[in-house]
Amino acid sequence: MLGPLMIDVEGVALSERERRWIADPRVGGVILFSRNFQHREQLTALVAEIATVKRPKPLIAVDHEGGRVQRFREGFSRIPPMRALGRRYEADAAAALEEAVEMGWLLAAELRAVGVDFSFAPVLDLDRGVSEVIGDRAFHGDPRVVAALGAAVRRGMQAAGMAAVGKHFPGHGAVAPDSHQSLPVDERALEAVEEDIQPFAHLIRNGLEGVMLAHVVYRHADTLPAGFSPYWIKTVLRERFGFQGAVISDDLSMAGAAVMGAMPARVEAALGAGCDLVLVCNDPDAVAAVLRRVRPEADPARGVRLAHLHGRGRLDWGRLTRDPRHARAAALAERLWEWA
Numbered sequence: 364m365l366g367p368l369m370i371d372v373e374g375v376a377l378s379e380r381e382r383r384w385i386a387d388p389r390v391g392g393v394i395l396f397s398r399n400f401q402h403r404e405q406l407t408a409l410v411a412e413i414a415t416v417k418r419p420k421p422l423i424a425v426d427h428e429g430g431r432v433q434r435f436r437e438g439f440s441r442i443p444p445m446r447a448l449g450r451r452y453e454a455d456a457a458a459a460l461e462e463a464v465e466m467g468w469l470l471a472a473e474l475r476a477v478g479v480d481f482s483f484a485p486v487l488d489l490d491r492g493v494s495e496v497i498g499d500r501a502f503h504g505d506p507r508v509v510a511a512l513g514a515a516v517r518r519g520m521q522a523a524g525m526a527a528v529g530k531h532f533p534g535h536g537a538v539a540p541d542s543h544q545s546l547p548v549d550e551r552a553l554e555a556v557e558e559d560i561q562p563f564a565h566l567i568r569n570g571l572e573g574v575m576l577a578h579v580v581y582r583h584a585d586t587l588p589a590g591f592s593p594y595w596i597k598t599v600l601r602e603r604f605g606f607q608g609a610v611i612s613d614d615l616s617m618a619g620a621a622v623m624g625a626m627p628a629r630v631e632a633a634l635g636a637g638c639d640l641v642l643v644c645n646d647p648d649a650v651a652a653v654l655r656r657v658r659p660e661a662d663p664a665r666g667v668r669l670a671h672l673h674g675r676g677r678l679d680w681g682r683l684t685r686d687p688r689h690a691r692a693a694a695l696a697e698r699l700w701e702w703a
Contacts, residue, residue: 390421424483428445483530549582614644
């Protein structure tokens with residue numbers, strides 16, 4: 364059964380300490396960053412090395428949305444920011460929806476061809492024109508457009524054998540501060556926040572596999588950031604929407620999570636609130652502290668939800684690039700940059 368911790372690694376191959384950590388039953392996955400990537404062959408070898416540490420295989424994930432959030436670049440297609448699809452939608456909605464499917468497929472197929480299980484995508488935040496960190500990562504400011512394009516990207520990801528993880532629930536687009544640097548507070552009434560929730564609700568009704576929570580306080584709902592809030596996780600996601608997928612924290616090393624105390628306390632609070640998977644990144648000392656002090660209870664239901672994030676099937680790179688769909692999708696990606 365997969366454990367509830369997702370950690371990162373420092374380099375382009377595993378150290379002995381990292382192998383021990385990944386082998387720990389509390390660790391269910393590894394998230395990769397640009398520092399873990401030299402070239403595609405090296406990345407494929409690193410992913411394979413992580414996969415052999417234990418059974419069941421750890422989840423291997425990455426933030427690979429396109430635009431400025433694309434961790435692997437050289438040798439991979441240049442995915443445009445999702446705003447490009449939103450602008451295409453304004454010009455030709457039907458074409459944009461077809462193109463969104465292809466971008467989801469391209470993103471996912473290339474990652475699956477090197478063994479990565481899933482990307483934290485698509486972004487379902489609304490572009491309110493105020494967020495320092497969201498911006499062109501969002502499809503659009505209209506929740507109906509975001510829902511339609513997000514669902515289309517997910518269909519493409521599914522076709523390539525990848526689960527989708529919508530983020531950042533219940534919506535990060537209406538606050539200016541970057542939660543990597545501080546804790547944003549959304550002062551809007553709950554009726555206003557409901558609009559931000561609509562794209563998530565639409566994808567959840569259609570079987571969304573995972574949701575990542577925002578490190579944002581929604582003042583009129585709870586005093587806690589959403590990723591530590593039983594209200595947002597249990598009352599809204601699980602009870603109101605009947606969400607059956609995996610609930611995932613954003614990186615607990617971010618400043619937006621610091622209000623919850625030291626890292627072991629952050630992990631315990633997120634798990635206690637209902638998260639299935641918690642990210643501890645860019646702080647090896649924090650990982651060590653969590654593994655010394657935190658003993659989460661086994662949860663078979665959580666293990667099942669996490670197992671559904673494993674990639675399905677496997678393309679090798681050569682087979683992928685012989686598929687005419689790949690060449691067409693890569694060319695489309697380049698054309699869409701004109702709309703970014």
